[in-house]
Amino acid sequence: MNTNDLFDVVEATWPAAKETQVGPWLIRDGQGGGKRVSAARPAGPVTQNDVALAVAEMEKLGQQALFSLRPEDGQLDSILAQMGYEVLDPSILFTGPVFEEVVPPVTAFDIWPPLQIMKDVWSEGGIGPGRIAVMERVTGPKTSILGRISDRAAGCAFVAMHGTTAMVHAVEVLPDYRRHGLARNMMYAAARWAKEQGAEHFSLVTTGSNVAAQSLYSSLGLSVVGRYHYRMKP
Incomplete structure (x- = not known):
């Protein structure tokens, strides 16, 4: 690709x-x-x-x-x-083969449409109705991922297909629950769903400042294949 x-x-x-x-x-x-x-x-x-x-x-x-x-x-x-x-x-931009990992029990699920509790988690991370509307506009196969830890919903993500490639967007884990493996389990669930849709490639976008995300995606066998940036007047 x-x-x-x-x-x-x-x-x-x-x-x-x-x-x-x-x-x-x-x-x-x-x-x-x-x-x-x-x-x-x-x-x-x-x-x-x-x-x-x-x-x-x-x-x-x-x-x-x-x-x-x-x-x-x-x-x-x-x-x-x-x-x-x-x-x-x-x-x-990261991409690589779809990986197969076991999702630990009761940690991550694919759900569509997203539950209100998921919208609340996204909202806390600044992902509001405008971005939920983007997800709803996608016409191909799509789902959302609910992440749970300490008996509560604490993370979510969106994943959709284009051709044989799955791409994950809007990954959010509440601050108090980060660095406990929740994002990794959510990626496992996203990859499992993607595999079921016939995906051959798994991809994501993250900012250059998000070192933790870059480390996670690299550990999943994904590689950097592209970059871009924005310009705006201050």
Whole structure:
């Protein structure tokens, strides 16, 4: 699987409400679903003069001027840097074969639609209704993962399929229950569900600052295959 294929998986499993090409830009209507579904992307070569068009289109949607940049977007990255746009959330794409591990009893379950207690856990981590709406928009196979520890719901995640690749999003574990193996058990449950859907690849995205997540994903046999970041004016 190459990096462009994986970006296709990201967009299919975490979709914007609407994507429109305006001039040399892909403008996304995120409707509160976060940067990943709201950032503009170049659809071809762009110049500094084209930036104003993207900004105007995002303002029409009530969104901040935000751009998503992949490694091949070096020229646009330089233009935005010169215009005062600052780097946000350098992110890392992980992928690898679907692994098979036993999920310890009563620790993680796949459930769709998500229960209210799961929405409450997500909400505590800043994953609100706009991002739940993103999950609901996914048209392919999908589910949510409920993680339990100390006899309570303490973690959740979302996983969806595109082709033969499963991608996990919105991984959240409540602060008091981190570093006790709950996220790992949730990944085991996500991989088990993915295997049942015929997945051959398992993938995730995390920020460059989330060292704990990177360590976990590497220990599951996943490898870094791509990177991207955002730029926005402060």
